[in-house]
Amino acid sequence: MTASADTSTVKPLNFRRYKDGDNKVRSWQKEIFDAGHSHKCPTYIQSTPPCQGSCPAGEDIRGYLNIVRGIEKPPAGMNWQEYAFRRLTEANPFPSVMGRVCPAPCESGCNRNQVEDFVGINSVEHFLGDYAVQNKLAFNKPAQPSGKSVAVIGGGPAGLSAAYQLALKGHAVTLFDERAELGGMMRYGIPGFRTPRDILDAEIQRILDLGIETRMNCRIGTNITMAQIRADFDAVFLGLGAQAGRALPVDGADAPNCVTATAFLKAFNDGRLRHVGKRIVVVGGGDTSIDVATVARRLGHIDKIHESERPENIIGGQLAHDVAEASVRQGADVTLTSIFAVDKMQASRHEVEHAQSEGITIRGGMAPIGVIRDETGRATALRIIQCEAKIVSGRLEIKNIAGTEEDIPADLIVSAIGQAVDFTGLEEFNNGKGAINNDKNYQVQGQPGCFVGGDVIRPHLLTTAIGHGAIAADGIDRFLQNEPLEKRPKIDVHAFDLKRKMLDKGYAFTEASEPMRGTCNSTAAIHNYDDRSDRYVISHKELFLGHFPFVARNRRSMVSLTAAEALNNFQERLQPLLEAQAVAEAKRCMSCGLCFECDNCVVYCPQVAVFKVPKSKSTTGRYVDTNYNKCIGCHICADVCPTGYIQMGLGD
Incomplete structure (x- = not known):
């Protein structure tokens, strides 16, 4: 491709990197900067950001964060909060719940971790979900029933x-x-x-x-x-x-006061379980085991109970009486054991820290090996042993350390090791x-x-x-509809749809019938644009990280309780962000793989080849364009693109 409309005097370009007999690697720099033509010019490539690639629900995270921050504008008559909520709920109808309890693998994948700290995606989702509930936003019903x-x-x-x-x-x-x-x-x-x-x-x-x-x-x-x-x-x-739930795979685990986490939590959430005994041992290491431990800490114990009021009987389905409500509630000693070290447990880090602050003892590197029972058959202790656990080729390997056995006294043992x-x-x-x-x-x-x-x-x-x-x-x-079930995309997420956005804004365009090069004068839908969201996750290595200064994360407030304060306290601990905080947090998003209108490419282009699209034709993702008669392929625009949206890929 040439930088001039007149190609009669330009020698043909040879894209073969090696000639027959060559055995040395040569730079393409000379060819790239040869006179007024170039091998590579900018293209606009939409990729999936790692937050979306890490989200099991496939939320368009970048999309709704760009709405919250003001990059993508809502349609007339709709505020940004509702517009962001509707983009979010295309994938997940539970933003308020998931914003509270999801362990947020999206945040672990966030490229902002390479700058200072991840974007608080979960907290923005929490804010939008609560806004929708408070303002009674409803889903739009389909216009026509299918009859199925x-x-x-x-x-x-x-x-x-x-x-x-x-x-x-x-x-x-x-x-x-x-x-x-x-x-x-x-x-x-x-x-x-x-x-x-x-x-x-x-x-x-x-x-x-x-x-x-x-x-x-x-x-x-x-x-x-x-x-x-x-x-x-x-x-x-x-x-x-x-x-x-899954019972502990050890001798004695059939004791009546050895129960599963699912049965324990169901009894509590049903309102039947009102006390748990003096000494509780939970075996697990995931978020469910933390839930059991924190519930037990809040329920505590009462001194005098009838046989029928024992926790295991209530969990087993017996009807609870009012004795627990009339009795003085006292604290319970709660111990949680995990085969993994505390810092390697599957539970969310902040949940582990809050459990510890509430007086729950967490012992990592411990495996259960037996349940000690009394003459009536009830468990009195859990026998544990120090161990080393690791995942090898996707399989769990546990090595017990002989001679390190000990017993943890227990009135109730809860197994949180899995579900069935x-x-x-x-x-x-x-x-x-x-x-x-x-x-x-x-x-x-x-x-x-x-x-x-x-x-x-x-x-x-x-x-x-x-x-x-x-x-x-x-x-x-x-x-x-009697249609074949097609193969799902490699990256199965909800992604920003530029064509839909252009139609929503009333822009007319024609579809290119075949792949095109140098389309700066074309009426095709999107100038040199390719949506690779279904097959490519963009890494931090393709971003211009130097564009992003240090910005501290806007953290949600979490009510921290002591052991005494946790007793009988069933109030919500996690507080949502304020509106200004949610907007500020969304602005920390680096919009990986999609333009966020920073103007770097326009400012730094030495040939004035990159220009802003006229407002009458622009929209999110179609903010800049390139005049290929001026472009020399210097790739400065790609170098300074913070989001990796500009890539050098166009050529003859």
Whole structure:
């Protein structure tokens, strides 16, 4: 490609890097700067930022942060808070809940970690979610029903996510759940001081308001057969969850006062469990074990209880009386053990620190090897041993250290080492390993029209289940339209859509019928632009990090409690950002892989080849353009592009 419209006097360029017989590496610098023509000129490449690539729900994080910070403007008649909320909830209908409890793998992947500290993505999500609840924002119902019906089995995050996405596509959805209330692990597996029930209820109701029907206290396989479900509906989504806990794999673990974390938390969230005993030992190391330990610390113990009021009996389903309410509540000694060292535990770092501040003893590098029982069969202690645990080739290896055994006295032992699926009545789906086999579209293998998602595939994060539900809903939609289930993209996320943005702003354009070079005079949709979001995550090495000064993170306030203050304190600890803080935090986003209108390329271009697009034609992602008659391929624009949006890739 030449820098002049007259190509008659320009010698042809040879792009072969080596000639026959060459054995030395040579620089292309001479050719690149040869007279008035260049091998490489700037192109505009949209990539997925690592925050989105790390988000199990595939949120368009960069997109809603750019809205909050003011880069992308909302349409007329809508404020930025609502616009950002609607962009966020294209992937995740639970921003207020997830903004509180998601361990935020997006923040671990954030490129801002290379400057000073990650962007507080979770805190901005929290702010937007609370704004939507407080202002009663509703989802927009589809204009036209599809005439198709779908049964969603399980009202946890996966089922609710699938139901939400399917309802938006116009399908009639009926949601079945064996419990009295929806929410799954969000309600029954996480304590209310982490997921306030009014917030959870509001976000669930917003989904139901799309016209979703519910059948509560109805277990498929018991109250209604799977055959009847298949006969009554055009497709099925299985969001069964994994709400059966795993017992400790040691001798004596069948003692009545050895219980699972899921049973413990369900009894607490049901309002039945009101005290736990004097000495509690929790075995785990993940966020669930922290939840159990902090709940136990708040419940404490009472001195005189009836046999029927023992915690294990209440957890087992016996009816609780009012004795705990009338008694003086006293503190409980809570110990949490993990096979991993404390700094290597899977639980969120801040949750571990707050548990310790509340007086919970955390002992890392300890493995359970037995339960000590008295003559009645009740557990009196957990026997542990020092160990070294590590992951080798994806498998856990534990090496116990002989001679380091000890007993931790216990009135109640809680196992938080994993979850299991209850397949009663649905044995046909069990793959023999306690899970359901599925393809990349989350369709059950060998069962067209039957899809699956959430912990029934593999117990993981709530956000992961939400992502499963959304992808499965796409598959169900295609199935109902008799379309083939196409291969999912390598990077399966919601991404900024420049063409949609241009249409929203009323810009007319024509589609290029074939790949084009040097399109600065073309009417094709986007000048030398390629959206690689479905296949490429941009790293910090492709950014101009020198553009970003140190800016301290805007942190949410967390109420820290002492051991005494934690007793009987069930108030929420995490406080949302103020509006100004949320905006300031969003401005720390480096908009990796998409222009954020800094003007560097325009200012530093020595040929004045890069220019701003006229306001009548510009929009987010289409802020600058290049005149290729002036460009000499010096790549300064790419060097100073903070976001890596400009790459040197165009050439003959």
